[in-house]
Amino acid sequence: MMNPSQNYIDPLTMIKDFQKMLSCTICEKIMKEPTKIRCGHSFCKTCIEKILQKKSAHCPICKDSLNRSKIFKADYFQDFIDKFNAIVAIIEIDSRLLSEYPTTFIATIN
Numbered sequence: 239m240m241n242p243s244q245n246y247i248d249p250l251t252m253i254k255d256f257q258k259m260l261s262c263t264i265c266e267k268i269m270k271e272p273t274k275i276r277c278g279h280s281f282c283k284t285c286i287e288k289i290l291q292k293k294s295a296h297c298p299i300c301k302d303s304l305n306r307s308k309i310f311k312a313d314y315f316q317d318f319i320d321k322f323n324a325i326v327a328i329i330e331i332d333s334r335l336l337s338e339y340p341t342t343f344i345a346t347i348n
């Protein structure tokens with residue numbers, strides 16, 4: 239038998255996971271001007287630029303060598319980030335409304 243509570247994924251956990259996916263591992267923030275490098279990892283454009291200033295640049299995750307010809311603009315990531323921000327904005331409104339319900343309910347009983 240499956241325990242239904244084990245199957246339940248907390249939406250907040252999902253959002254946090256999603257946020258992690260869209261975050262830059264260098265600055266640990268949501269990527270700004272997401273840029274993909276040849277190995278497949280993505281970071282902020284400015285974070286990559288900082289790495290490229292070093293004598294021997296490597297991907298901080300997989301250590302693949304890095305140079306200017308190996309970086310690409312990741313527009314699809316920007317799309318995800320825009321949608322993610324929109325979702326977070328909607329949820330914030332919803333959770334505020336939800337938290338008002340118990341108070342309304344108590345007020346009705348009294």
Ligand SMILES: [Zn+2]
Pocket residue numbers: 262263264265266267269270281282285
């Ligand atoms: Zn960054």
Ligand SMILES: [Zn+2]
Pocket residue numbers: 277278279297298299300301302
């Ligand atoms: Zn890499």
